[in-house]
Amino acid sequence: MNFRKIVAGILLFGGIIIISAFSSFDIDPLQHIIIQFNRWMVVHPQENVYLQLDKSYYATGNDIWFKAYVTAGSNHQLSGISGVLNVELIDDRDSVKQRLKLPIVSGLTWGDFSLPDTLNEGNYRIRAYTNWMRNAGEEYFFDKTITISNVITNQVLTEASYNYGNQNGTQQVNAHIKYTNVDGTVYASIPVTYQVQTGNKNIANGKGQTDTDGNLNINFINPSGVNGAERIITDIKLADKSSVKKILLVKATSANVDVQFFPEGGNLVSGNETKMAFKAVAANGLGTEIKGVVTDNENKQVATFNSNQLAMGVFNFKPESGKIYKAAITYVDGSVNIVSLPTAVNTGYSLTVDDTGNDNIEVKIIPGAEVESSTSTTEVISLIAQSRGTIYFAGKSQAGSKSFNVVIPKSKFPTGIIQFTLFNSSGEPLNERLVFIKNHDELKLNLKADKQEYTPRQKVKIELNTKNKNDQPVVGSFSVAVTNESIVPADENESSIFSGLLLTADIRGYIEKPGYYFAHDDEKTNADLDALMLTQGYHRFEWKQVLEDDIKTVAYSPEKSLQISGHLKNLFGKPVVNGKVTLFTANQSIFMIDTLTDSEGRFTFKNLVFKDSIRFLIQGRSAKDHKNLQVELDNLLQQRVRENKNAPDWQANAVDEISPFLKNSKAAYESGIRNGTINRSIALKEVVIKDKKMQAVKNSSNLNGPGNADQVIAPDALQGCADIADCLQGRINGVIFRNDTPFLMRNLSRPMQIILDGVYVDGVVLSSLNPNDIGSVEVLRSIQYTSIYGGKGGNGLLIITTKNGNEGYAYQRYAPGVITFIPKGYSKVREFYSPKYDDPKTNSKIPDLRSTIYWKPNIITDKEGNASFEFFNADTKGNYRVVVEGIDSDGNLGRQVYRYKID
Numbered sequence: 034m035n036f037r038k039i040v041a042g043i044l045l046f047g048g049i050i051i052i053s054a055f056s057s058f059d060i061d062p063l064q065h066i067i068i069q070f071n072r073w074m075v076v077h078p079q080e081n082v083y084l085q086l087d088k089s090y091y092a093t094g095n096d097i098w099f100k101a102y103v104t105a106g107s108n109h110q111l112s113g114i115s116g117v118l119n120v121e122l123i124d125d126r127d128s129v130k131q132r133l134k135l136p137i138v139s140g141l142t143w144g145d146f147s148l149p150d151t152l153n154e155g156n157y158r159i160r161a162y163t164n165w166m167r168n169a170g171e172e173y174f175f176d177k178t179i180t181i182s183n184v185i186t187n188q189v190l191t192e193a194s195y196n197y198g199n200q201n202g203t204q205q206v207n208a209h210i211k212y213t214n215v216d217g218t219v220y221a222s223i224p225v226t227y228q229v230q231t232g233n234k235n236i237a238n239g240k241g242q243t244d245t246d247g248n249l250n251i252n253f254i255n256p257s258g259v260n261g262a263e264r265i266i267t268d269i270k271l272a273d274k275s276s277v278k279k280i281l282l283v284k285a286t287s288a289n290v291d292v293q294f295f296p297e298g299g300n301l302v303s304g305n306e307t308k309m310a311f312k313a314v315a316a317n318g319l320g321t322e323i324k325g326v327v328t329d330n331e332n333k334q335v336a337t338f339n340s341n342q343l344a345m346g347v348f349n350f351k352p353e354s355g356k357i358y359k360a361a362i363t364y365v366d367g368s369v370n371i372v373s374l375p376t377a378v379n380t381g382y383s384l385t386v387d388d389t390g391n392d393n394i395e396v397k398i399i400p401g402a403e404v405e406s407s408t409s410t411t412e413v414i415s416l417i418a419q420s421r422g423t424i425y426f427a428g429k430s431q432a433g434s435k436s437f438n439v440v441i442p443k444s445k446f447p448t449g450i451i452q453f454t455l456f457n458s459s460g461e462p463l464n465e466r467l468v469f470i471k472n473h474d475e476l477k478l479n480l481k482a483d484k485q486e487y488t489p490r491q492k493v494k495i496e497l498n499t500k501n502k503n504d505q506p507v508v509g510s511f512s513v514a515v516t517n518e519s520i521v522p523a524d525e526n527e528s529s530i531f532s533g534l535l536l537t538a539d540i541r542g543y544i545e546k547p548g549y550y551f552a553h554d555d556e557k558t559n560a561d562l563d564a565l566m567l568t569q570g571y572h573r574f575e576w577k578q579v580l581e582d583d584i585k586t587v588a589y590s591p592e593k594s595l596q597i598s599g600h601l602k603n604l605f606g607k608p609v610v611n612g613k614v615t616l617f618t619a620n621q622s623i624f625m626i627d628t629l630t631d632s633e634g635r636f637t638f639k640n641l642v643f644k645d646s647i648r649f650l651i652q653g654r655s656a657k658d659h660k661n662l663q664v665e666l667d668n669l670l671q672q673r674v675r676e677n678k679n680a681p682d683w684q685a686n687a688v689d690e691i692s693p694f695l696k697n698s699k700a701a702y703e704s705g706i707r708n709g710t711i712n713r714s715i716a717l718k719e720v721v722i723k724d725k726k727m728q729a730v731k732n733s734s735n736l737n738g739p740g741n742a743d744q745v746i747a748p749d750a751l752q753g754c755a756d757i758a759d760c761l762q763g764r765i766n767g768v769i770f771r772n773d774t775p776f777l778m779r780n781l782s783r784p785m786q787i788i789l790d791g792v793y794v795d796g797v798v799l800s801s802l803n804p805n806d807i808g809s810v811e812v813l814r815s816i817q818y819t820s821i822y823g824g825k826g827g828n829g830l831l832i833i834t835t836k837n838g839n840e841g842y843a844y845q846r847y848a849p850g851v852i853t854f855i856p857k858g859y860s861k862v863r864e865f866y867s868p869k870y871d872d873p874k875t876n877s878k879i880p881d882l883r884s885t886i887y888w889k890p891n892i893i894t895d896k897e898g899n900a901s902f903e904f905f906n907a908d909t910k911g912n913y914r915v916v917v918e919g920i921d922s923d924g925n926l927g928r929q930v931y932r933y934k935i936d
Contacts, residue, residue, distance in 0.1 A: 062460040063415040063429045066580065073579045074422040077168065077587065080105045080114050082161050082175045083533035085918045087514040087885045088521045090180040092698035093154070094705070097122070097146040097179070098865060100512035100890035101161060102530065102920055103137055107423035107447050109534050110924035111140025111510075115163035117592035119672070122146050125156040125282065125683060127674040133860040134645070136594075137163075141510055143890035144862050150702070154183040155280060156683040160674075165591040167672060172541045177528065178682040184699040188214060189269055189277045190692070193685050197288040204255040204287050208265060212247045212279075215696055219247030220269060227267040229253045229283075236263075243269075255286040282685050285316035292323065292362055292372050295568050298384030298455070298464035301375045302401040303354035305383040309336075309374070310567035313344040313362075318681030320344025320545055325362040327374065329353070341557075343545055345564040352377035354402065379403045382414065384455050384464035388563065393440050394468065398455060400435045407435075414463070415456040420447055421539065448472045449535045450566070454576065462576045467566040471554065474502045475531070476509065476927030478917055486934045487906055490870045490881065493933070494903040497917060499894050501925055506898030509927065511919030513902060515887035518932070519911025520697045526552050529928050530918040540569050543678050597856060598637040599666035601630045601653040604849070608634025609662055615652045618643075645858040648792050653850045662850040694884060697909065701882035708879045730809045733834045734791035736821045742811035742832065743818060751804040758799050765812050768829070773799045777814065777829045785829040786822070792853050793825070802851065808836040865889065870905045881907040892919070910935045 080103065087098040101120070105112035115137055122131040130152070135142040146159075161175040192211045199205060212220040220243055229237040229251075237253035251265060263283035268276050290313055297308040315321040320343045327336040327350060335358065336350040352358065358374040383399040398414065416439070418426035425446050430437050448470055455464040479498040487493060501507050516523075528537075532547035550562045578585075597616060601609040614636040617625035630636045653664045677683075733739035744766060751760045758773040767778050768785070774796030775785040787794050789802075811832040813819050819826030865888040868875055887904035894900045906913065915931040 061429075062413070062456065062458055063417075063427060066415065066417060066456060066460055067424060067427055069580050069584075070417070070419070070424060073574065073584055076584055077422075077574070078105055078114060079169070079422050080112050080163055080165050081109065081173070081534055081538035082118065082163065082166070083530055083538065084120070084159065084161050084175055084177065085512050085514065085530065085916075086159070086177070086179070087888045088516050089524070089527065090182070090521070090694065091148060092182045092184045092695070092702070093148050093150045093152045094184070094702050095148050095698070095884075096863075096865075097148065097159070098143075098514070098885065098888045098890070099145065099159070100143040100918075101135070101137075101141065102510075102534070103140045103142070103163065104534055104920070104924065105140075106924075107421040107425075108924040109421070109447075109449070109920075109926070110922070111920065112137075113140070115165050115591045116594050118142050118161060118163055120144065120146075120159065120161045121674075123158050123160055123674055123677075124153070125677075127677065129671075129674060130157070132671075132857070134595075134857050135862070136642075136859055141891075143512070144860055145865075147863075148181060150183070150185050152181060152183065153280075154181060154187060156282065157181050158677055158679065162672065163592065164589050165587075167589040168587045171672065171675060172678060173538060175533065175538070176677070176679055178677075178679050180684060182695055182698065184695060184702050187695065187699075188271070189220065189279060190215060190695075191267075191279050191281060193265075193281045195283065195285065195685075197286070200254060206253055206255060206263075206283060206286050208251040208253075208281070208283070210249045210251065210265075210267065210281065212243055212249070212269060215692065215699070217692075219243075219245075220271075221245045221247055223247075223269055223271070225249055225267050225269045227251055227265055230264045230266065231255075282683055284318070284681070284683065284685055287316045288366075289316045290314065290321055290323070290364055290370075292360075292370075293568070294360070294372070294374050296375055297386075297567060298382075298466050300381045300383060300464060301352055301377045302381055302383045302399070303352050303377040303379050304402050305399045306349060306351045307383060308347050308349055308385065308567065310347045310564055311338065311340070311345065311360075312568040313340055318543060322365055323362050325360045327358055327360050330357040341561050341564065343549070343561065343565075345561065345568055347560075347564050347567060354379055382455060382463055384453065384466050386453060386466050386468050388443075388468050388470070389559075392444075393442055394446075394470075396439050396441065396453065398430070398437050405435050413458045415460075416453065417456070418446070418451050418453045420449055420451050425451070443470055443472060446470045446472070448474055450539045460580060467569070469536075469550075469562050469566055471559070473554075474925055476501060476507060476919070476921060476925050477504070478511075478919075478927045478929035480915060480917060480929055480931040482931070482933055484933070486936055489906055489908045489910065489935060490877075492871060492903060492905050494901060495915065495931070497892065497894065497900045497902070499898040499900075499919075499921070499927060501921070501923075506896065507894065507921040507923075507925070508896055508898070509894050509919050509921035509925075511892040511894065511900070511917050511927070512890045513887065513892060513915065513917045514885065515904065515913060515915050516885055517883075517907065517909050517911050517935075518914040520693050520884045520909060521914075522693075523914060524548070530920070530926050531928060534926065542570060543681055544569065545681065594639065595641040595643065595856070595858065596637060596639045597641065597649065597651070597666065597854065598635070599651075599664060600634045601636060602634055602663045602665060603655075603659075604661055604663065606663070608632075609653070609655050610634060611656045612636075612662070613654045613656070614664070615654075617650055617652075618647060643856075643858040645860050647855070647858050648794075649854045649856070650792075650794065651852050651854060660850045664850060664852050666852070666854060697882055697884055700880075701884075704880045704882060708876075730811065730834065732790075733809065733811060733832060734788060735811055735813075735832045737813070737818050740811070741818065743814045744812040746810035746812070748808055748836070751807050751810075757802050757804045757807065760804050761810065765810075767814055768812065772796070775829075775831055780828055783828045785831055786825050787831045787833065789833045790835055790853070794853075802833075802835075806835050808834045810834075867904050882909060883907045886913060892917075906935055 083102045084099045101118055103112045105114050118135045118137050120133040121129050123129050131146050133144055135144050158178045190213050194209045196207050223243045226240045228235050241249050243249050265281045267279050270276055292313045295310040313321050313323045322340045324339045328334050336348045338346050338348040340346045360372050362370050380401045380403040385397045387395040413429050413432055415429040451468045451470055453466045454462050457463055477500045481496045483494050499507050499509055526546045526549040528548045531551040537547050601612045610632055612630040615627040616638050628636050651664050653662045730739040758770045762770050768775050784796055813830040867887055886907055889902055892900050913933050918928045920926055
């Protein structure tokens with residue numbers, strides 16, 4: 034955004050000059066800051082993503098349905114920066130279990146994860162980001178913790194609690210575990226073996242037996258003395274001699290509480306009345322309530338404080354020069370600890386912001402005693418307020434003025450986090466303060482059903498009407514999830530599109546219950562939100578980087594579409610200029626495009642559209658058609674998975690706290706198996722097969738086994754040939770070659786299937802292979818060998834294995850100038866199945882036990898702001914919950930929850 038548009042006019046107010054337009058001559062520090070900031074944001078525009086999920090927890094065999102909203106800029110409008118979204122399902126060991134790549138159209142996309150019934154139960158998270166967002170760091174990715182239960186193997190439920198102690202100066206953890214079945218019956222007097230792990234290292238193991246109430250106590254020492262990824266893995270032996278493994282998360286290995294104090298603006302200045310914020314975090318990463326008294330070094334009480342429900346709070350006091358302050362803190366268990374407050378200084382400034390007014394924000398800049406007494410008349414301090422890369426306020430003091438106040442209308446800012454930064458006359462940042470502005474500009478969503486009460490399997494039609502804050506109809510994109518709240522209870526403080534795009538997307542670090550700050554709009558909630566702003570950090574960028582003359586380029590470019598790029602080099606590693614690079618699919622549907630390399634030997638295939646797991650071959654040739662070249666693809670490393678910032682949201686009893694959902698999911702799964710609507714994956718026991726003799730063919734992908742073929746051509750038979758088809762012509766019984774493509778003589782209508790190092794390819798590939806690089810050719814003609822390949826073996830197969838094939842790289846090099854590559858393509862987008870009970874073809878005898886009743890990600894309102902959707906209820910009675918979220922073209926957000934009853 035151009036700095037000339039910040040504020041209309043040049044005003045003098047309370048000793049501060051409000052800047053809106055500047056001369057191109059004699060640029061002062063404030064002008065330099067604004068210019069550099071805008072230059073920075075041109076190179077580093079911000080992009081965010083939010084996912085609406087159909088529910089908060091799942092069972093194996095379920096699908097996780099989601100809609101993604103990708104936004105950019107200060108008004109969080111739908112983004113045009115990126116065209117590809119990465120979505121990952123990650124377990125509690127930071128291992129990616131599934132990875133999706135989805136096309137973004139006008140900032141929107143949707144998809145789902147299908148959860149196999151072999152998936153382990155426990156805590157998982159869903160992470161979503163664009164390639165462009167990787168520049169800001171994964172702290173700003175969408176990252177949500179969910180719970181997945183395994184309803185097939187989950188015969189045993191556990192409930193764990195922990196307390197802590199010390200033994201010979203080391204931390205001791207005491208775990209209390211209760212074992213029951215799904216119906217609540219305890220497993221009494223049952224033998225249990227266990228091991229305790231930190232990471233992948235065992236730190237304790239043992240055995241025990243549950244008591245008559247199904248309880249087991251496990252004690253262990255934490256040798257590191259710090260919190261880690263501790264897990265207790267227990268095996269309980271049931272009456273039928275089966276063993277059930279349960280993994281319990283140990284969220285903390287001590288009862289320690291970390292208390293920190295944060296002066297408003299960052300400085301505690303002697304003689305200035307100051308807001309002091311504080312935050313108390315337990316060893317499990319969650320807030321814990323505290324209260325306390327602040328005293329000076331003369332033991333004089335100067336303040337008292339109490340935390341809110343999320344263990345934060347604010348109190349006011351005026352520090353005196355030369356005095357030291359401490360807080361006597363009382364914890365929930367009654368214990369007391371002494372914590373030192375930050376030391377007050379005589380220099381510097383206090384930056385205070387009062388946003389409690391309905392319409393305005395009041396900002397005060399107050400100097401310290403040394404600054405106030407300074408004789409300098411040239412010192413000028415500057416204040417900038419920005420949000421998501423756009424400056425909305427910029428001003429500076431008059432020369433010689435040591436303090437100033439300014440009142441700014443809230444309407445000048447967008448809804449969301451505003452960062453106020455104070456600079457000295459050299460352009461160095463001095464103070465920073467975050468403020469959250471609520472302008473009440475959210476969309477008004479009105480949901481109306483044709484009835485308030487329904488019966489099972491009855492059709493429901495809901496009308497949606499959308500308006501902006503001025504009661505004007507809007508065109509927008511919305512997603513809807515309908516769940517049975519009796520089975521999937523909702524948290525009042527659950528995350529939403531508001532907390533996702535306005536709060537967690539802009540703040541670094543863990544935020545406990547971010548949805549709480551938007552569930553209500555009252556004085557207490559807003560005060561709690563301001564306490565969060567005072568204690569949470571904002572580090573989208575460092576001002577030092579912004580103010581440097583040389584603005585560094587970004588490491589990750591926006592993905593507008595799928596592309597494949599790399600370099601073409603000769604055997605000496607030098608770039609091949611104007612070389613021809615051909616990209617084609619290695620399957621029966623022929624797809625081929627080519628391009629020329631640039632002056633650096635670089636090539637790029639842009640705007641590709643292909644599904645996941647498609648295999649490509651890439652062939653390079655020089656301008657003179659030389660083949661002995663090297664094709665090197667760009668190293669497209671996957672985003673690393675680091676420690677989960679939302680680990681405090683993991684549940685120690687993740688699966689077993691949702692018993693109603695478990696029972697319903699198990700019943701639904703068993704019904705699906707009986708009625709053939711679910712295909713069950715069966716995990717077979719490991720079978721070890723010992724080979725009786727060494728096969729003559731190495732590294733072959735032959736499904737019959739290496740060398741098990743009608744004919745095997747050894748590599749020495751291919752020496753001295755210019756073309757592999759010429760070498761094979763006449764050497765293979767019952768096979769002829771036409772235009773380098775092999776055919777069985779008994780069926781000349783369709784070619785044989787070629788498999789090159791395990792890759793299904795077309796005959797066109799043969800001409801690009803160097804016969805000297807071939808390790809073996811296996812010929813499969815008879816049904817004895819072709820039947821294992823099904824329909825693809827009907828016309829016979831040639832299994833070609835290169836001497837350097839199957840090396841386990843991301844791509845494989847067959848011969849100079851030819852490689853195969855399996856890039857991550859677009860994931861298949863499926864449609865949510867919703868039964869239609871008014872259709873006579875629908876099987877009405879199958880029990881309908883859905884927990885997600887309806888999901889639709891692409892509801893578009895018309896110019897009158899209207900849309901509608903309809904679905905059929907399930908068999909289960911109770912309260913049904915309809916959640917609609919979405920966004921309009923101006924970036925205004927909307928969310929509405931509607932309930933109706935099934936009886």
